[in-house]
Amino acid sequence: xxxxxxxxxxxxxxxxxxxxxxxxLAAALIALPFAVQALGQPALVPLASxxxxxxxxxxxxxxxxxxGGMVSFGHAAFxxxxxxxxxxLYQSYAGDEPFLGLIPGTDQLLxxxxxxxxxxxxxxxxxGALSLRTSGVQFIMITLAFAQMLFFLFVSLKVYGGDDGxxxxxxxxxxxxxxxxxxxxxxxxxxxAALVFLLFWRIVRSRFGLVLAGIRQNERRMxxxxxxxxxxxxxxxxxxxxxxxxxGALMANYMRFVSPDMLHWxxxxxxxxxxxxGGVGTLLxxxxxxxxxxxxxxxxxxxxxxxxxxxxxxxxxxxLFTQGGLNGLLARLxxxxxxx
Amino acid sequence: MTLVLEQLLNGLQFGVMLxxxxxxxTLIFGIMGVINLAHGSLYMVGAYGAAFVAAETGSVxxxxxxxxxxxxxxxxxxxxxxxxxxxxxxxxxxxxxxxxLILIFxxxxxxxxxxxxxxxSVPPALNGSVQILPGLAYPVYRLAIIAVGLLVALGLYLLxxxxxxxxLVRAGATHREMVRALGxxxxxxxxxxxxxxxxxxxxxxxxxxxxxxxxxxxxxxILITTFVVVVIGGVGSIRGAFFGALIVGLVDTSLxxxxxxxxxxxxxxxxxxxxxxxxxxxxxxxxxxxxxLVRPKGLFPAHV
Numbered sequence: 126x127x128x129x130x131x132x133x134x135x136x137x138x139x140x141x142x143x144x145x146x147x148x149x150l151a152a153a154l155i156a157l158p159f160a161v162q163a164l165g166q167p168a169l170v171p172l173a174s175x176x177x178x179x180x181x182x183x184x185x186x187x188x189x190x191x192x193g194g195m196v197s198f199g200h201a202a203f204x205x206x207x208x209x210x211x212x213x214l215y216q217s218y219a220g221d222e223p224f225l226g227l228i229p230g231t232d233q234l235l236x237x238x239x240x241x242x243x244x245x246x247x248x249x250x251x252x253g254a255l256s257l258r259t260s261g262v263q264f265i266m267i268t269l270a271f272a273q274m275l276f277f278l279f280v281s282l283k284v285y286g287g288d289d290g291x292x293x294x295x296x297x298x299x300x301x302x303x304x305x306x307x308x309x310x311x312x313x314x315x316x317x318a319a320l321v322f323l324l325f326w327r328i329v330r331s332r333f334g335l336v337l338a339g340i341r342q343n344e345r346r347m348x349x350x351x352x353x354x355x356x357x358x359x360x361x362x363x364x365x366x367x368x369x370x371x372x373g374a375l376m377a378n379y380m381r382f383v384s385p386d387m388l389h390w391x392x393x394x395x396x397x398x399x400x401x402x403g404g405v406g407t408l409l410x411x412x413x414x415x416x417x418x419x420x421x422x423x424x425x426x427x428x429x430x431x432x433x434x435x436x437x438x439x440x441x442x443x444x445l446f447t448q449g450g451l452n453g454l455l456a457r458l459x460x461x462x463x464x465x
Numbered sequence: 466m467t468l469v470l471e472q473l474l475n476g477l478q479f480g481v482m483l484x485x486x487x488x489x490x491t492l493i494f495g496i497m498g499v500i501n502l503a504h505g506s507l508y509m510v511g512a513y514g515a516a517f518v519a520a521e522t523g524s525v526x527x528x529x530x531x532x533x534x535x536x537x538x539x540x541x542x543x544x545x546x547x548x549x550x551x552x553x554x555x556x557x558x559x560x561x562x563x564x565x566l567i568l569i570f571x572x573x574x575x576x577x578x579x580x581x582x583x584x585x586s587v588p589p590a591l592n593g594s595v596q597i598l599p600g601l602a603y604p605v606y607r608l609a610i611i612a613v614g615l616l617v618a619l620g621l622y623l624l625x626x627x628x629x630x631x632x633l634v635r636a637g638a639t640h641r642e643m644v645r646a647l648g649x650x651x652x653x654x655x656x657x658x659x660x661x662x663x664x665x666x667x668x669x670x671x672x673x674x675x676x677x678x679x680x681x682x683x684x685x686x687i688l689i690t691t692f693v694v695v696v697i698g699g700v701g702s703i704r705g706a707f708f709g710a711l712i713v714g715l716v717d718t719s720l721x722x723x724x725x726x727x728x729x730x731x732x733x734x735x736x737x738x739x740x741x742x743x744x745x746x747x748x749x750x751x752x753x754x755x756x757x758l759v760r761p762k763g764l765f766p767a768h769v
Contacts, residue, residue, distance in 0.1 A: 196556060255754065259761045262500065265556065266696040267757045270750040273689065277750075281743020283736060390689060394564050401561045431576055437569035444562040445550055 150409075154315055158308040170307040171379075176412075176419045177314040178375045181321050183399035183411035185368025190397070191406030192329055193361040194341030198265045198393050199252070199272030203366040205388030206248055206275065207241035207373025212383035213285060214240065215293045234297035234304070234313070238374050245370020246363050253362035257355060269390060276388040290384025297378050304378070314375055318412075321368060326408055328364070337361050369396075402443055404452025413451045467601040472722040473715065474597075478607045480714025481614025485669035486687060487694040487706040488621060489662025495638040495701025497655055499548055500556050502563035504666055504691065505684025506570035507543075511536035511667025512679045513574055516583045525588040532671030533664055539570075540663020544656050552655075571681050582678035610672050617665065618707055625703055634658060638701055690717070693753045699763025708765060713749050720745035 161169040182204050189195045214237050217223055217230025224230060231237060256267045280288050296304040304310050328334050339347045340354045347354055377383045386392070395418070403414025421439065425432030447454045490504050514535025519528035543566060551559050587606045594602040625631035633654055636644045645651045670683075677683065694713045698705025724745045728737035756764060 190557070196560075198560075255758060259757050262494070262556065262700055263696060263757055263761055263763075265500070265560075266692055267754055269689070270693065270753045270757075274747045274750045274754075277743045277746035279743075280746070281740050283739045287739060391685075394560075397557070398561060398564065401557055405557065431572045433568040434572035434576070437565045437567075437572065440565035440568070441547060441562055444554075444558050444565070445547070 151319070158311055162308075167307070170311050172419060172423060174307070174311045174314045174379055175376075176416045177311070177318045178372050178379060179396070179399060179415040179419065180412040181318050181375070182369050182372035183396050183403070183415050184321060184325055184408075185365045185372065186396045187400045187405065187407075187411045188325060188328070188368065189362050189365035190400055191410070192334065192341065193337050193358055193365070195257070195358060195362060196265050197256075197268040197362070197365070198390070198397070199268030199270075200366070200369045200396050201388050201390065201392035202252070202268075202272035202275045203245040203249055203369035204373035204376070204392060204396070205279070205383075205385070207245050207370030208377035208383040208387045209279065209285065209373075210241040210244050210370070211237045211297065211374045211377040212291045212293055215295075215297070216285070216291060219294065232295065232297050234299040234378070237297050237378075238317075238371060241370045241374035242367045245373070246367040248370075249363045249366025250359070253359050253366070257358055257362065269393070272388060272390060272393060276385050276390070279385045279388060286384070288385065290382055290386070293377060293381045293383065296381060310379065314379075317371065317375060321371070322408065322412070325368075329408065333357065333360070398440065402440070402451060407452045410452040413455075417451060467598060468722075470598065471601060471603065472719055474603055474607065474611070475722075476715035476718035477711065478610050478614075478714070479718055480711040481611055481618070482669050482673060483687070483691055483694050483714055484614055484618060484707050484710035485665045485672075486691040487698065487710050488617075488703055489665045490691055491695045491698070491701055491703065491706045492634070492638075492658055493662050494695065496634060496641070496658055497548070497552055498641075499551060500559045500563065501548070502560060502688065503543065503566035503570065504662070505686075505688030506567055507536045507540050507663045507666040507684075508670035508673075508687060509570065509574065509679075509681070509684035510539045511670030512674045512683065513578060513583070513670075514667065515671035516585045516674055516679045517578075519585060520583075525590070529671060532674075533667050536667020536670065537660050537664045540666070541656055541660045543663075544659040548659070549652070549655070567685065570684075575681050580681065582680035583674075585674040585679060587675040606675060610676075613668075613672065617668070621703055630657075690749065693749050697753050697756050697763060699766040702763070702765045705763055705765030709763070713752070716752055717745070717749050720748040 157173055158170050161167060161173075182200070185203075186197065186200045189197050189200075213224055214228075214230045215232055217228070218232050219230070222230070252268065252271045256264055256271065259267055279285065285291050296310065298304065299313060302309050302313075304313065329338075336347065336352055336357050340352075340357055344354045373387060376387065399414035399418050400411055401414070402417055403412065404410030421436060422432065425435050429435070443451075486504065486508060489507075490501060493499055493501050493504070511532040515528045515532030518531030519525070522528070547562055547566065548559075551562055587604075591606040591609050594604045595608065597603050623631075625634060633644065633649055637649075637651065637654060637658075641651070644654075673679075673683070673687075690713065694709040695706060696709075697713065698707070698709025721742075725738050725741040728741045728744075731737070732740070760766075
C-alpha cells in the first residue's frame with residue numbers, strides 16, 4: 126500500500142458528532158420499511174435488503190483490504206461458498222438425505238448462518254495460509270486463482286445444479302417468523318449487519334486492529350518490535366472470509382437461489398468496487414459504497430439498457446478525482462474540518 | 466499418436482495467442498506498474514475492428530490493418546486519458562479504473578455492433594488444411610497463427626535486446642526514476658509501450674476472429690488466463706510471458722482433450738464430461754497456485 130493511506134490508521138476517539146450520526150443512521154435504517162410503505166414504494170425494501178447484504182460482504186472485504194492491506198481479488202469464493210452451504214443444507218433437508226451421508230440438512234437460519242461462517246472461515250484459513258506467502262500483485266492473482274478454482278468446481282458439480290445453480294424453495298426459518306415477508310427479511314438482514322458492523326468497529330479499535338494497521342503501514346517495523354505479521358494477517362483474512370460467507374448465506378436466502386455466478390471473479394470485482402467507491406479503510410464506507418452501487422444500478426437500468434456506459438465513467442471519475450471514495454468526499458465537504 | 470501431436474499443436478496455437486496478450490500486459494506492468502484489466506478489451510477491439518473492415522471491404526490486408534489500428538488507437542487513447550493519471554496510485558485504484566474501462570468498452574461495442582456474435586471467415590489464402598504426418602491433416606490457418614506468434618516473439622526479443630528503444634524499455638522496467646533523471650522522455654516511452662502492447666493484443670484478437678466467435682465479453686475470458694500466464698512466467702518478464710504462455714496453452718489444451726477420456730474409465734459419460742470440464746478449467750489456476758507457492762516471483766522473474 127502507498128503512504129497516503131497511513132493517515133487513516135489511528136482510530137479517532139468516538140466523538141459526540143459521530144455517535145449522533147450513527148444513531149441517526151440506525152434510526153433511518155429501522156424506519157426505512159415503514160417510510161417506503163408510506164411513500165407507496167414497497168419494492169424498495171428488497172433493494173435495501175440487498176444493499177445491507179452487500180454491505181456486510183464489502184465490509185468484510187474491507188477488513189482485509191482496507192485495514193489489513195491485503196488486496197484480495199477472490200472474496201467471491203467465500204461469498205459463494207456461504208451461499209452454497211445454505212443451498213446444500215436445504216437440499217439435504219428437503220430430500221432428507223444427509224450431506225455426504227453424515228451431516229443432516231436443515232432449514233433453520235440459526236444453524237445455516239453459523240455453518241456458512243464456519244465453512245467460509247475454514248476455506249479462508251486454507252486459502253489465506255497459502256496466499257499470504259506472497260504479496261503485491263502475486264497476492265491479488267493467487268486469491269483470484271483460488272476463487273476461480275472454486276468457481277469451476279461448482280460449475281462441474283452436477284449434483285448441485287452445475288452451471289444452472291440450485292433453487293432453494295423456501296427461505297430458511299427463524300423462530301416463527303415469516304421470512305418470506307420482505308420487511309421481516311429486511312429486519313433480519315439489518316440485525317445481522319448491525320452486529321457485523323459493531324464487531325468490525327470493535328476489531329478495528331482493538332489491539333489486534335492497531336497491530337493490523339501497523340502491519341499495513343510497515344510490516345518490517347512491526348516484525349522488528351516483535352510481532353509476527355503472518356499470524357495477524359491470516360487472522361484478519363479468516364475473519365474477513367467468515368464475514369463474506371455470512372453475507373453469501375444471507376444472499377442465498379434472499380434470492381432463494383445459488384449459482385456459480387456468486388463465485389465468479391466479476392463478483393469479487395463488484396465487492397471491490399463497493400469498497401473503493403465507499404472509501405477504503407473506513408468503517409461505514411462499504412455501506413455507502415454498496416448503497417451507491419446498488420442504487421446507481423437500479424436507477425440506471427430503469428433509464429437505459431446500456432446502463433454500464435454510465436456506470437463506467439462514474440466509477441472512473443470516482444477513482445480519478447475523489448481520493449478516498451464517497452466517504453472521503455463527505456469528510457471533505459463537512460464544514461470546519463479539513464480533509465483527513 | 467497423431468491425436469497427441471494434434472493436441473500439442475492446438476496447445477501451441479493457444480499458447481502463442483496467450484503470448485501476444487501476455488507480452489503487452491507484462492510490459493505494461495513491468496514498466497509502468499499498472500494492472501490493466503482492460504487489456505482484454507483491446508483484444509476485443511482488434512477483433513471487432515478487423516471483422517468490421519473485412520465485412521465492409523472484403524480485403525484481408527485492410528482488415529488486418531484495420532484491426533491493428535483500432536486496437537493501437539484505443540490503447541493509446543486509454544493511456545493518454547486515464548492510465549497516465551494512475552501511475553502513482555496503488556493497485557486498487559488501477560483495478561477499479563480499468564474495470565470501469567471494461568464496462569465502457571463492452572457497452573460501447575454492444576451499441577455499435579449489437580449483442581449478436583460476429584462470424585469471420587478464414588482468409589481464402591489460408592483456407593484448407595495440410596498433411597503434416599500421414600493421417601494428420603492440420604488447418605493451415607492455425608499453423609499460420611503459430612508462425613505469426615513465433616515471429617512476433619522473435620521480433621520482440623530483438624526489439625528489447627538489440628535496439629535503443631529496447632534498452633530504454635529494459636532500463637525503465639528496472640529503474641523508472643533513474644531513466645527519467647537521465648533525461649529520457651518517459652511519458653512518450655510509456656505511451657509507445659502501451660501502444661505496442663495494444664497492438665499485440667489487437668493482433669491476437671484479429672487472429673482469434675475466424676476461430677472463435679467475435680463477441681462482447683471475449684476479452685474478459687482470455688484476460689484472466691493471460692494474467693495466469695503473466696504471473697506464472699514472472700511479472701514484467703517477456704521471456705517469462707513466452708514460456709508461461711506455452712506452458713499454460715499446452716496444459717490447458719491437453720487437460721481439455723484427454724481428461725474426459727480418463728475420467729470415463731471411472732464414471733458414467735455425462736458426469737465424467739461435466740467433472741472433466743470443471744477440473745480442466747481449474748488446471749491452470751492450480752498450476753499458478755503451485756508455481757506461486759514454490760517460486761513466489763514466478764518462473765522467470767524480471768529483476769532478481
